[in-house]
Amino acid sequence: MKYFECLPSDAGKFISQLADVREVRLRNGKPIRLNVGGKWFWLGKNCLQTSCLGALNFQSVCDEFVKKACNQSVYAYEKMLAQGFFTMSDGCRVGVCGVMGANGVFQQYTSVCVRTAKYHSCVDVALNNSFIVAGPPRSGKTTFLRDFACKTSAFCNVVVVDERGELSCCEGFDKKSFCDVFRYTDKKYAFQVAVRTMSPDWIVCDELSQGEISLLENAVTCGVKVAASLHASGVEEVRQKLGQAVNVFNNVVLLKQDTFIQTVQNLTKTSKQLTNLA
Incomplete structure (x- = not known):
């Protein structure tokens, strides 16, 4: 599964069409922030913005992203998630933080950092x-x-x-x-x-x-x-x-x-x- 397929549909579809997306930052109830070509932007409705005013935000975007990225089987990724990250099948590294339970398992995810895989051909x-x-x-x-x-x-x-x-x-x-x-x-x-x-x-x-x-x-x-x-x-x-x-x-x-x-x-x-x- 590609990382943009785990985002809210409108946001994911737009981001999938962008070239050189390097990082995506999600925070519950706050605008989505992207690093594109080394520059930071906020995600608007089918556009990138330099200001967060009017940018799209989604209340439970982090929990929903993690569930989709884990193929609805978050329990299978608990060991990795407890270390604060996991790797998606497309090579993206996903960092997470949030509310940790007494058993060492996240009860809620409040921030997600998606670092897309950068391809370097070996010499x-x-x-x-x-x-x-x-x-x-x-x-x-x-x-x-x-x-x-x-x-x-x-x-x-x-x-x-x-x-x-x-x-x-x-x-x-x-x-x-x-x-x-x-x-x-x-x-x-x-x-x-x-x-x-x-x-x-x-x-x-x-x-x-x-x-x-x-x-x-x-x-x-x-x-x-x-x-x-x-x-x-x-x-x-x-x-x-x-x-x-x-x-x-x-x-x-x-x-x-x-x-x-x-x-x-x-x-x-x-x-x-x-x-x-x-």
């Missing part, structure tokens, strides 16, 4: 060895890794470690790829089992944290190439976060927010900028 020639994809939020790191995993799985054994269900849960992933997927399992378990039992050429994972860097080091020591993403604004920040593990990675792919510019840089050599790769 095959630059990614023959282990690499990090770095960039700020909304720069397209997850979709870049997803594309890389799909393409590489055609000629290599690729294991995807998808701890939060964001890399592999989008529509068509299983049909387009030949990846072996660990879904909703922690990285430590998945890396250990993958290296020991699945004989991977590559392991691909998302959202690398400081405590997980050693897992990638161990995999590389065992002869496995790794690809992961990291929140960082530049090469120096990547080096700082990786520490001694910087030697594990040959390249860093830097993505910029709201653009399709990619800089592929060897962590010890000069950089090469590539544009219009989407």
Whole structure:
């Protein structure tokens, strides 16, 4: 299901016709706000407005959106929702907040943030060895890794470690790829089992944290190439976060927010900028 199909019908139909929608923000009883082409607008009746005056608003839009996006089976998504987000089949990442019950389950959703999937085509020639994809939020790191995993799985054994269900849960992933997927399992378990039992050429994972860097080091020591993403604004920040593990990675792919510019840089050599790769 597409994200705009979960919106009130008139709003969803209009938004579906817009190009380059990057983010949609819903709040109960308040106007819908959209980021289109890097600029913010309010949703009017079949138009975009720079003012919220007269903009459309819907009283229970958040609860209704979540129910539709979860195929009317919100209980099946409770574990993910309790973490504040879930991923739709079209690759959109949906963040939620609201009233949490004593059992750790949302009783009401009051705000929803829909981040649409930005497509970045991977640069095959630059990614023959282990690499990090770095960039700020909304720069397209997850979709870049997803594309890389799909393409590489055609000629290599690729294991995807998808701890939060964001890399592999989008529509068509299983049909387009030949990846072996660990879904909703922690990285430590998945890396250990993958290296020991699945004989991977590559392991691909998302959202690398400081405590997980050693897992990638161990995999590389065992002869496995790794690809992961990291929140960082530049090469120096990547080096700082990786520490001694910087030697594990040959390249860093830097993505910029709201653009399709990619800089592929060897962590010890000069950089090469590539544009219009989407």
